[in-house]
Amino acid sequence: MSESSSSSSSTLQETLLRLSNSITSSLAATSYTPPKTATISVKAFLEPLLTPTNSIKDFALACALLSSSTLINSELLSWIPNHLSSLASASFFELSQIYLTVFNNRNTEKVAELGLDCDLVPPEKRLLIELFPELVPILKERIKESSFDKSDEFDEFSAASARVPVGFAILAAYQFRWFVTQVDYPHLGKLCGWVIPCALTAVDHWSPEVKGQGMVSFAHLGKNVDAAELGGFEDVILDACCQNIAADDEVWDCVVEASITLMSLTQKSNPRSPWFEKMLNEMLSHLERQPRNKERRIAWLKSVDSLLNGVGLVLLAHFRRIFPLFFQWMHADDDDTIILVLKCTYVVLRLTWIRNSPYVARLVDKLALVYKEAALRKAREEIRANITQILVLLQESKGQHFNLAWDKHQTDPDLTNLNLSLSGNYKCNLDSLPSENSTQSSGIVQT
Secondary structure: OOOOHHHHHHHHHHHHHHHHHHHHHHHHOOOOOOOOOOOHHHHHHHHHHHHHOOOOOHHHHHHHHHHOOOOOOOOOOOOOOOOHHHHHHHHHHHHHHHHHHHHHHHHHHHHOOOOOOOOOOOOOHHHHHHHHHHHHHHHHHHHHHHOOOOOOOOHHHHHHHHHHHHHHHHHHHHHHHHHHHHHOOOHHHHHHHHHHHHHHHHHOOOOHHHHHHHHHHHHHHHHHHHHHHHHHHHHHHHHHHHHOOOHHHHHHHHHHHHHHHHHHHHHHHOOOOOHHHHHHHHHHHHHHHHOOHHHHHHHHHOHHHHHHHHHHHHHHHHHHHHHHHHHOOOOOEEEOOOOOOOHHHHHHHHHHHHOOOHHHHHHHHHHHHHHHHHHHHHOOHHHHHHHHHHHHHHHHHHHHHHHHHHHHOOOOOOHHHHHHHHHHHHHOOOOOOOOOHHOOOOOOOOO
16 A cells, blocks of 8 residues: 555544544433333444444444434434534534545445436435445345244234344444435436335334334435336335335335335326326325324325325326315314315316216315304315315316205305305416317216
């Protein structure tokens, strides 16, 4: 090794030692009481990763875990203060810069081997990407250690827990999620071969915390890769999402987001895909089991737009399950649910123009009632604006059929302003709507 190379390498080691000591000092000054339900000590887990003889890999794992505390609401990591999390993030960034000055050629080769162009990868991401193929398999195995023991058909849970405390799998899942979410488009697609197996292992785990981090990683993957980059994993991933739709409510929002994101990515050009049918039916079944669960319905209503747009006119086949839920949610106790379900109702109508469905008359009556009930709501103006938008769309698409349904409400004094809107005093932008002729020519069977 030349004198300059030796000096540079020494500078890197000195930087690693200095940064590790800084984090260690801050960690030591942070009070820590493990939760009663904890199976491990997180502080004791971190300390060996920050010893004077630690490697860059160990340091990266420590920084990943500490940095994760600002991204998640976890009992295991809630004791980590923001300043320590920020210090870990800044330290890894600083080490990355120094590393490139010493091992730039090596890093260039490693990153190029992954199919990435170093000129397009941000410098602060290059060390992380180099470490990715080495660290993610380690995290995958750590998650797998406390998974169900498929060989013990009588007591899978106990067999898994007895081998390794689940806390290690939870920490590995947080670290994995952090590594994945640091890489975005177009670079993440080249790392699918490492991300997908680990994410599948996480979502197959019995712990909701581990499962949730796997789903968050899948959601990020779906937003930052091209469908072709998923390779032969497409059906396996979608099946894993379907299998987890009925998972614990604490990960429902993660499952919904990941499922819909990946469906939109992989099936967007095929509204008749059996995956759309299966995914939508699984979600509706889960919602029907507890229609009054506020968190469950809000999470779904917030994310479902792209799924509805993907299904398109085929939504007609699901009306008998969708509208009973929508009608019930229109009378929810909270304004958020009402506004969200009205927006989703508009999307469904815009996509289907509702044809000659028997739901037209019932929907009109329901909207008139909700409009009047909104007088006592804090968000009454927004609720009423959404109802007006829906009714204008129905009036435009259904014509005389709508008029017959609305006739009974014409003289209701509580609907005077709404009647004025429907008479043409207020106009809705319908430029994006399909013509009724084009809808009728689609060949979809009416409901």
